[in-house]
Amino acid sequence: MLDDRTPDQIAGTWIHAHEEDSSGRLVFRKHGTKLPPSRGRRALVLLPRGELRETRPGPDDRTVSISGTWTVRGCHLLIQPPNRRQEEYTIDELTPDRLVLKPA
Numbered sequence: 821m822l823d824d825r826t827p828d829q830i831a832g833t834w835i836h837a838h839e840e841d842s843s844g845r846l847v848f849r850k851h852g853t854k855l856p857p858s859r860g861r862r863a864l865v866l867l868p869r870g871e872l873r874e875t876r877p878g879p880d881d882r883t884v885s886i887s888g889t890w891t892v893r894g895c896h897l898l899i900q901p902p903n904r905r906q907e908e909y910t911i912d913e914l915t916p917d918r919l920v921l922k923p924a
Contacts, residue, residue, distance in 0.1 A: 827868075827892045828868070829916075830892060830911070830914060832850060832851065832866060833865045833866075834848035834849065834850060834864045834865075834919050835849050835851055835863050836848055836862040836863070837849045837855055837861075838861070845921070846909070846920070846921045846922070847918065847919075848864065848918070848919040848921065849918060851863075853917055859877065860881055860883065861877075862874070862875070862876040862877075870889050870890055870891055871887070871889060871890075872887060872889055872890045872899060872901070873887055874887075874888065874899075874901065886901050886902065888900050888901040888902055892911075896910055896911065896924060897910075897911055907923075908924040909921035909923055909924055
């Protein structure tokens with residue numbers, strides 16, 4: 821079970837390492853981790869005050885940026901982008917340089 825320090829531990833910039841995904845689990849690496857070249861990667865910037873900045877490849881491969889909010893409830897990460905449904909993930913693994921999420 822994740823403890824009360826989880827929001828502080830999860831705050832930061834996480835880059836989707838899609839080549840490490842498996843069995844429906846999404847693997848994110850802390851910003852600065854060396855990753856192989858990719859046409860585009862989703863990045864979650866989880867600011868300590870619950871603010872979200874997200875970038876991802878758009879339909880034409882240009883980066884699309886959005887803002888929103890995020891919260892942690894127990895072992896669940898809730899991401900609320902503007903004008904979209906809330907995304908809910910189970911935090912499957914959390915280390916200083918690796919975040920593994922499973923869609924709930």
